[in-house]
Amino acid sequence: MSVVADGRRLFRTWRVLGSRTMKRAGPLVLPLLMAALVAAGWSVDMVALAAVLALELALAGLGTAALLGAASPNTGYARYAIFAVTAVSVTLAGRLLPPGIGPLAAPLAWAFLFWVLYIERHGPSMPGYRLSLDVTLVLTVFSATAGMGGLLPTELWLLAMILLGALVAVPCLRAAEARGALGATAVGHALLHLLVVLQVATAMLLLELPSPVGPALVALTFHSWSGAADALESGVSNRAVFLEYGSLAAIGAIVALFLSGT
Numbered sequence: 001m002s003v004v005a006d007g008r009r010l011f012r013t014w015r016v017l018g019s020r021t022m023k024r025a026g027p028l029v030l031p032l033l034m035a036a037l038v039a040a041g042w043s044v045d046m047v048a049l050a051a052v053l054a055l056e057l058a059l060a061g062l063g064t065a066a067l068l069g070a071a072s073p074n075t076g077y078a079r080y081a082i083f084a085v086t087a088v089s090v091t092l093a094g095r096l097l098p099p100g101i102g103p104l105a106a107p108l109a110w111a112f113l114f115w116v117l118y119i120e121r122h123g124p125s126m127p128g129y130r131l132s133l134d135v136t137l138v139l140t141v142f143s144a145t146a147g148m149g150g151l152l153p154t155e156l157w158l159l160a161m162i163l164l165g166a167l168v169a170v171p172c173l174r175a176a177e178a179r180g181a182l183g184a185t186a187v188g189h190a191l192l193h194l195l196v197v198l199q200v201a202t203a204m205l206l207l208e209l210p211s212p213v214g215p216a217l218v219a220l221t222f223h224s225w226s227g228a229a230d231a232l233e234s235g236v237s238n239r240a241v242f243l244e245y246g247s248l249a250a251i252g253a254i255v256a257l258f259l260s261g262t
Contacts, residue, residue: 009247013052027067027114027117027118027121027157030059030060030063030064030117031110031113031117032110033059034056034059034060034083034087034113035106035107035109035110037052037055037056037059038056038090038091038109038113039092039094039102039103039105039106039109040052041053041091041094041095042091042095042097042102042105043095046204049091052091053088053091056087057084057088059081060083060084060087061084064080064081064083064117064120065080065085067117068080068121068167070162074182075123075177076173076177076182077173078171078174078177078186079120079174079177081170082116082119082120082137082140082170082171082174083113083120084169084210085140085167085171086112086113086116087139088138088144088167089110089140089143089144089147089167090109090113090143090145091147092108092143092146092148092151093142093146093150094147095147095150095151096147096150096211107134112139114137115132115136116136116140119132119133119136130178133178133225134175134223134227135176137174137175137222137224137226138173138222139219140171141171141197141218141219141222142215142216142218142219144164144168145164145168145169145201145204145214145218145219146205146212146214146215148160148163148164149204149205149211149214150211154206155177157202157205157206159202161198161205162207164198164201165194165198168194168197168201168222169190169194171222172190172191172193172194172197172222173186173187173190175193175222175226175229176190176229179229181249189229193225193226193229196221196225197221197222197225200216200217200218200221201214204217204218233237
């Protein structure tokens with residue numbers, strides 16, 4: 001019995017030490033490992049890319065769960081997936097970079113991933129939390145749209161929209177949860193948000209807008225819808241919201257029409 005008891009105590013000790021090590025080194029090591037995978041995904045073929053993306057999803061999912069702790073209905077669930085989606089989006093977008101830029105862009109990928117994880121670890125107690133979160137979500141949507149547009153040809157636009165929807169659904173849900181919506185309410189907000197974003201993304205692909213402009217319009221749509229929802233829930237008048245965010249949508253539409261005709 002003493003041998004069994006000693007074994008259990010030793011196991012608990014190693015588990016506690018492993019947990020402490022993960023809490024201390026994980027916030028630095030996990031983004032570093034993910035950045036290495038991201039950079040590797042920039043220069044491989046499609047088959048190897050699928051393996052890299054699968055490894056990113058698995059590693060980011062397990063690492064985020066270990067660092068953030070147990071999920072709680074009061075904080076939402078999208079925060080556990082946004083790090084993985086960001087890594088996948090940056091991987092896809094990075095494949096559009098010119099050859100030779102990868103080694104220079106890899107540190108930027110690490111910094112971005114580190115910042116995303118930092119935001120989720122510290123939560124609303126972090127100064128400038130909402131601004132930082134909004135910026136990271138917009139950049140994630142931009143990266144996902146740009147990467148998906150360059151990954152598949154225009155003839156496969158429906159498949160591209162399905163894959164893009166799977167990626168962008170997480171930022172949409174994260175934005176809804178950041179506004180305080182939880183459960184079925186958050187899912188409803190996210191689905192409506194996603195529908196609007198995918199409509200603009202479909203138009204972008206079919207109009208064959210230039211790569212930086214089309215994804216920027218999709219990211220602008222994401223930001224405008226999220227900002228309008230925030231403003232309405234905070235008590236801003238409908239007229240003010242319509243003028244501010246409607247003007248953003250109008251500017252985006254004018255730019256899209258102008259570029260599609262050139």
